[in-house]
Amino acid sequence: MMKENLRNERDCILCGSESYEILHYYPKEYYNHKQYITYxxxxxxxxxxxxxKCNKCGLVYLNPSFTEESLHYLYPTSIIPENLTYNNLIKNHNFNFLIKPIIGKIYKMPLKSKVNMIDIGTRYGVLPELLSKKGFNAFGIEYNKKCVEVAHKNGIKNIYQGKLQDIEKISNELKISNFNLVTLIDVIEHLINPLEELRLISKFQKKGDRMIITTMNLDSLGYKIFKEDWHYIHNQHMFYFNKKTIEKLFHKLSYEIEYVSNTKKLIDLIIIPKLIMNWFKHKIRRDNFHNINEKKEWFAKHRPHFFDLFTIVFKHK
Ligand SMILES: [Zn+2]
Structure with missing residues (x-):
């Protein structure tokens, strides 16, 4: 493929402005290809x-960003492990932050009435599987064919291969016209146009329904300290939100914020010494280009972060 087809220059998806300031610039071979795995x-x-950063509305995004046709360069299927079992998927899940403290607050469990939910970008379908055990009528969509194969092989049935746009097809198949709960966990930052794509999903929600988003927070301690070295900056992540910009996006879709959950600052403080060590390792390796005898390493292995994610519950107006 011709390199110039890889990416698109674009205007702000929130306000249409083409005026922006550059927050971070990474030259070619910022991570030397002989030393780093850089998919x-x-x-x-x-x-x-x-x-x-958009000069008009403050939205932070990659510009240019990869086109839909080029996304496979960023998401190779060869890195998906195949030897996962149902037990290790379910036992090692990391949705504890979400199920009891957030979803459990909205929907008192055991459920008294039917709740249809769909998890977009569900990977192996672990979240819908956990919620169906709690009585939810739960489904998942995953783009990566290999993840879906692994899920099906392990008996996780309610997951469909497809793009977010396939929600229409899937809802027809399931004969569900309304999803009371939609979750996008570590997904919104990967979407090419979250405004348009979420608009599609919102058609399947009514007044009072919820959309729950987990994404990294630009107002976090980690970003403030690590800036251009922050773990989360790379080409898979096309959008970088804070509370203000994500609220603007959802306002356009007629949702209001019901609840925001940030990680406790105390936990952040405990991991500081280890992080600073990693940060140094990262800088030393990156700046010593010529030492190519070492084994190739994933570029982000020592890129630092705290628990810099936030989870927002949006309620349809
Ligand atoms: Zn803008």
Whole structure:
């Protein structure tokens, strides 16, 4: 493929402005390709990239960003492990932050009435599987064929292979016209146009229904400290929200914030020494280009972060 087809320059998806300031610029080979595995950094292509901030509305995004046709460079199927079992998927899940403290607050369990839910970008379908055990009528959509194969092989049935746009097809098949709960966990930052894509999903929700989003927070301690070295910056992540910008996006879709959950600052403080060590390791390795005898390493292995995610419950107006 021609390199110039890889990416698109674009205007702000929230306000249409083409005026922006550059927050971070990474030249070509910021991570030397002889030393680093870079599929999510630059799709394994030797390209520069930049994170920009809209001058009008403050939205932070990659510009240019990868086109839909080029996404497979960023998401190779070869990295999906095949030897997962049902037990280790279910036992090692990391949805404890979500199920009891957030979903459990909205829907008193055991459920008194039917709740249809769908998890977008569900990976192996673990979240819907856990929620169906609690009585939810729960489903998942996953784009990566291999994840869906692994899920099906392990008896996780309620997961469909497809893009977010396939919600229409899937809802027809399931004869469900209304999803009371939609979850996107670590997904919204990967979407090419979250405004348009979420608009599609919102057609399947009514007044009072919820959409729950977990994504990394630009107002977090981690971003404030680590800036351009922050773990979460790479080409898979096309959008970087804070509370203000994500609220603007959902306002356009007629949702209001019901609840925001941030990680406790105390936990962040405990891990500081280990993080600072990693951060140094990262800088030393990156700046010592010529030492190519070492084994290739994933570029983000030592890129630092705290628990910099936030989870927002939006309620349809
Ligand atoms: Zn804007």
């Amino acid at each position: 999510s950094w630059d799709g394994g292509h030797k390209i520069d990239f930049q994170v920009v």
